[in-house]
Amino acid sequence: MSSGLKTPLPVADLPASGLPARRDNPLPVGRLAWALVLLLAATAYVDSLGYQFVWDDGTMILQNPGLRDIRRLPWLLRSDFTTLSAGAMEGHYYRPVMALSLALDLWVWGPHPAPFHLTNILLHVAVTYLVGCLVMAMGAGRGLAVLSALLFAIHPAHVEAVAFVSARSDLLLSLGMLGALLAYRRLGIPGSRRAAWYIASLACQILALLSKESAITLPALLLLSDMLCRPSSGDQEGRAPFRRALVRSLPFWGVAALFLALRLGMFMQLAGNRLQDGGLWRRLPGSLEILGRYVWLSLVPTHMQPFYSLPRPGSFLDAGPALGLLAGGILVLLVGWSWRRAPLVAFGAAWFLVTVIPTLDLVPVSFREMGLADRYLYLPSAGITLCLAQGLLLLMGPATRETWRPRRAAAWVALVLLLTLYPWQLLRYTPVWRDNLTLYTRMEQAAPRSPNPPLNLGLAHYRAGKLPQATAALERAVRLNPRLPRPRIILALLYVFRGRVDDGFRLFEALASEGVADRDYYVARATAYLFVGEGGRALLFAEEGVRRFPEDAHLTELLGHALERAGRPTEAMERYRYALTLSPDLFQAQEALGNLLARLGRTAEAAQYFLRSAEIRPDRPQPLRALALLLEAEGNRAESLRLWRQVLELADGGTAIQEAARHIRRLEQDAEGGHGP
Numbered sequence: 001m002s003s004g005l006k007t008p009l010p011v012a013d014l015p016a017s018g019l020p021a022r023r024d025n026p027l028p029v030g031r032l033a034w035a036l037v038l039l040l041a042a043t044a045y046v047d048s049l050g051y052q053f054v055w056d057d058g059t060m061i062l063q064n065p066g067l068r069d070i071r072r073l074p075w076l077l078r079s080d081f082t083t084l085s086a087g088a089m090e091g092h093y094y095r096p097v098m099a100l101s102l103a104l105d106l107w108v109w110g111p112h113p114a115p116f117h118l119t120n121i122l123l124h125v126a127v128t129y130l131v132g133c134l135v136m137a138m139g140a141g142r143g144l145a146v147l148s149a150l151l152f153a154i155h156p157a158h159v160e161a162v163a164f165v166s167a168r169s170d171l172l173l174s175l176g177m178l179g180a181l182l183a184y185r186r187l188g189i190p191g192s193r194r195a196a197w198y199i200a201s202l203a204c205q206i207l208a209l210l211s212k213e214s215a216i217t218l219p220a221l222l223l224l225s226d227m228l229c230r231p232s233s234g235d236q237e238g239r240a241p242f243r244r245a246l247v248r249s250l251p252f253w254g255v256a257a258l259f260l261a262l263r264l265g266m267f268m269q270l271a272g273n274r275l276q277d278g279g280l281w282r283r284l285p286g287s288l289e290i291l292g293r294y295v296w297l298s299l300v301p302t303h304m305q306p307f308y309s310l311p312r313p314g315s316f317l318d319a320g321p322a323l324g325l326l327a328g329g330i331l332v333l334l335v336g337w338s339w340r341r342a343p344l345v346a347f348g349a350a351w352f353l354v355t356v357i358p359t360l361d362l363v364p365v366s367f368r369e370m371g372l373a374d375r376y377l378y379l380p381s382a383g384i385t386l387c388l389a390q391g392l393l394l395l396m397g398p399a400t401r402e403t404w405r406p407r408r409a410a411a412w413v414a415l416v417l418l419l420t421l422y423p424w425q426l427l428r429y430t431p432v433w434r435d436n437l438t439l440y441t442r443m444e445q446a447a448p449r450s451p452n453p454p455l456n457l458g459l460a461h462y463r464a465g466k467l468p469q470a471t472a473a474l475e476r477a478v479r480l481n482p483r484l485p486r487p488r489i490i491l492a493l494l495y496v497f498r499g500r501v502d503d504g505f506r507l508f509e510a511l512a513s514e515g516v517a518d519r520d521y522y523v524a525r526a527t528a529y530l531f532v533g534e535g536g537r538a539l540l541f542a543e544e545g546v547r548r549f550p551e552d553a554h555l556t557e558l559l560g561h562a563l564e565r566a567g568r569p570t571e572a573m574e575r576y577r578y579a580l581t582l583s584p585d586l587f588q589a590q591e592a593l594g595n596l597l598a599r600l601g602r603t604a605e606a607a608q609y610f611l612r613s614a615e616i617r618p619d620r621p622q623p624l625r626a627l628a629l630l631l632e633a634e635g636n637r638a639e640s641l642r643l644w645r646q647v648l649e650l651a652d653g654g655t656a657i658q659e660a661a662r663h664i665r666r667l668e669q670d671a672e673g674g675h676g677p
Contacts, residue, residue: 041153130178176208292324309447351383553583
């Protein structure tokens with residue numbers, strides 16, 4: 001007669017409490033396995049060391065004056081990215097740990113992408129290690145911990161979080177959350193320094209909160225860890241009752257509540273009126289669809305996208321919300337079914353559900369219609385990989401009876417498939433993040449009905465000097481949404497650059513009524529008039545733009561160009577200097593001032609501005625070219641030759657390469673002919 005007690009399913013591995021290993025251990029691993037997993041986590045992304053800054057990296061890193069001076073640490077820690085970037089970034093994202101991390105990279109290495117990518121890789125390795133450590137701290141053995149960490153290390157959905165420098169906040173968030181949980185689990189070890197571990201756990205919580213707001217879910221995870229797994233000491237009394245677990249986690253709830261209270265005003269400001277009059281209820285179908293997509297992407301990571309453009313469903317009966325509700329319901333049932341049978345499975349499923357809630361776009365802080373991104377899955381996927389690993393090990397053992405052998409064979413086949421397909425898909429998708437042209441091309445393929453990818457692609461082609469490709473991409477953006485002003489503004493400028501002057505200025509005139517509120521309109525139109533030699537009209541639009549946007553450094557610098565073209569060099573110099581007061585790292589103003597001083601014969605001063613521009617943007621050949629010409633004219637052939645060789649390395653166009661090669665040949669011939677420096 002049954003007693004009615006439910007026996008937990010075995011972990012089938014070496015227990016963390018030090019009990020002897022069973023003979024039927026399905027996945028025996030040694031200490032070397034940890035090193036191999038971490039090595040794999042790093043080598044999977046080693047190619048990203050050769051990738052460029054992409055997408056938001058330019059605004060967040062290269063065009064962010066707030067990150068330039070690491071000595072302004074207090075200001076760095078209390079400012080959001082809108083403040084740090086002088087308004088270039090929208091959204092008031094408060095990520096002080098992220099800002100500090102980027103500022104340190106910038107201070108040590110300069111604006112070179114490889115070290116930034118290396119930091120992301122090292123953070124991913126650290127998070128992978130902590131995932132395995134947490135699994136062991138929850139009572140599992142080394143085999144399950146290593147397998148969980150391995151699946152996490154090579155999960156293809158993590159590509160965006162690791163290969164995209166601006167997604168570092170998700171890595172830092174995960175590091176803080178896992179660190180807090182590990183320190184919290186140490187509190188149950190007899191004789192340990194409980195106060196020190198408590199402080200360490202709270203410190204990691206603060207680190208996570210200052211990395212990303214999603215860390216407010218940490219107290220719920222601490223509560224679940226106490227309720228589902230026995231203390232690390234191996235105390236046989238079992239898992240902590242709810243009340244005792246809640247009391248132990250109360251300080252963490254307090255810290256999360258305080259942080260939420262401090263940030264709530266900004267959330268509501270970003271949300272605007274989209275949460276009023278039942279807005280939350282109307283957003284719920286879309287959030288359910290996002291949940292379903294995240295569950296599918298966690299289990300079948302074959303269709304990662306750098307950009308999702310999804311219409312928000314209006315009914316719970318639509319296919320997306322219905323499937324999301326089904327996926328969420330299955331996870332909830334899995335938690336309930338495995339609560340006593342397989343606590344680690346319950347913890348993994350609950351981990352996913354808890355940590356994914358802040359990413360479901362219930363609060364409309366995203367500028368997209370549905371705020372869906374692969375990088376948001378980085379932390380929640382740790383729960384899914386734990387469930388997968390535990391499920392595989394449960395199927396593998398014990399195999400003492402004949403009926404278990406087919407199940408064990410199926411588990412090994414599934415494991416081999418995962419360890420083959422995951423790395424293959426990861427390596428196949430990672431190169432999408434190589435550079436902006438590759439990334440935006442993939443975005444346009446993934447979201448063919450959104451105007452944003454072709455707009456970004458057009459800008460990337462424009463910056464690369466590929467004007468025909470830029471024009472074609474911007475025309476596609478305009479066709480997709482003719483009401484957006486920015487694609488039309490840039491397209492009008494491109495028409496002028498490519499000789500279609502009448503078409504360009506007709507488009508500018510069509511934009512006149514709506515463009516007055518857009519600073520890009522004045523920048524583009526003044527630039528177009530400068531290009532066609534109409535300095536008077538360029539000055540007119542530049543002055544009007546500065547009048548409307550007096551603190552805009554780019555418009556102020558453009559006004560300097562217009563004044564210089566109008567034969568007013570003294571006023572132009574004042575404008576260039578004022579632009580540098582507004583934005584000291586505005587390399588265009590540094591170069592413009594250098595060129596003006598060189599024409600006025602003040603070569604020593606001009607050289608300083610060219611050097612400063614090259615320091616700000618070492619990837620650009622233009623300031624080095626100007627300095628090389630300056631030194632060559634002064635007779636400093638050796639230094640000029642060195643600079644022309646640098647220009648040749650950086651030049652990306654045929655004309656620039658030919659010019660650099662011509663100067664190098666002449667200077668080398670002069671040196672061979674015995675001419676002095």
